[in-house]
Amino acid sequence: MSDFLFSLHSWPQAILHIDGDAFFTSCEEAIHPELRGKPIIAGGERGIVACASYAAKKQGVMRGVPLHQARKMCPGLVILPSDYETYSLFSRRMFNVMRRFTPQVEEYSIDEAFADITGMRRPLRASYETIAVNIKNEIARELGITVSVGLSITKVLAKVASKHRKPNGFTCIPGKSIAIYLEHLPVEKIWGIGHATASYLHKMGVRTALEFARLPEVLVKKRFTKPGVEIWRELRGDSVYPVCAEEKSLYASISKTKTFSPASGDADYLFAHLMRNLESACIKARRYHLAASRIAAFLKRNDFSYAGREIRLNRPSVYPLELSIALRNLFIDVYRPGTLYRSTGIVLLELSGDSGTQYTLFDDVVRADRVRDIYRVTDEVGAKYGKHSLHLGASHFIELLGRGKRGEPTARERTRFLGETGRRHINLPLLHLKV
Incomplete structure (x- = not known):
């Protein structure tokens, strides 16, 4: 039954997940407008595709594909070296936009972040949905890149939502609508479910996220370890993972x-x-x-x-x-x-x-x-x-x-501002415009 309710309240809390769309190549398109819409990849220095634009993905070029194979798939492919200095700057600016709306922002990766916007409706005079859309629009306006946004009541559900309509999408999963979005989601697409766990669930006859979420608590605790139980709870709208704004300091x-x-x-x-x-x-x-x-x-x-x-x-x-x-x-x-x-x-x-x-x-x-x-x-x-x-x-x-040739240096690496050295660069990308 797709109308099965896991939560009686639509917004016991509001968690946002923002995911950059083909982030590396989107940054390249933002500073090189002439590349927009073209099939481009970053990672030329590695010999494999680090990131592919959506135009390249339409022709079958995916992350991890060797360059020689990518060239065969897409003869007009534009191959760029990865400019991590610029990508890091875009990342910081994206997170700073989010912090204008809430101080509770967790930087999950260079192109992903969670934000807890619970209680921000009154100070921002907007619904949670409007706040999420405003953040999305501000990022697009200021950085020239698109992001996909998911809004829900737990981190796992917010992650599910952000993947629902990529690229440049927005999906909202309030507590009362959880089952609708989990009904057709394969278990292997759930954040935190790896290949081994997905195979184990398949052996149990569980194929979708909704089927997993509807398993009895006694069975879940008996069959799964702590991470599996936590994901099960998050899928049901029970928040287990808090949004941690502090910088990560613990590493396994x-x-x-x-x-x-x-x-x-x-x-x-x-x-x-x-x-x-x-x-x-x-x-x-x-x-x-x-x-x-x-x-x-x-x-x-x-x-x-x-x-x-x-x-x-x-x-x-x-x-x-x-x-x-x-x-x-x-x-x-x-x-x-x-x-x-x-x-x-x-x-x-x-x-x-x-x-x-x-x-x-x-x-x-x-x-x-x-x-x-x-x-x-x-x-x-x-x-x-x-x-x-x-x-x-x-x-x-x-x-x-020598450090080993890693493809052509980026435009920023080839440019020295006054006082810069090869080791010390200002965190500032170059913007090329046709005048």
């Missing part, structure tokens, strides 16, 4: 990867990239006062297959100077002479820490204090002059041998 893991071209089999060059990955990951971990108990390293071969290993540390650490020996041992295990590799990666696992403690592997107290002092200064220099201004000698081969 931190990963850093680097893709380069052409592929390389040079052991020193590959290890230099791994060390740079490690330095980047540790910089982020130190920012949040976290340390890793396990480290994983991987090399991606030219045929897109992976070779990787993981090691457990005898004590948590966040300093590349002392982790380099462990990383060298991991590298020796996975590296094969004569094999070409196209990317490297590091993952810090089992992160722990407190408000001020940063662990070290060294038992020598004096040596441990010196390492902490070194990285305190390294972080201060990096904040002032750019990340990796100070780096370990093992990663210096990147500076000597």
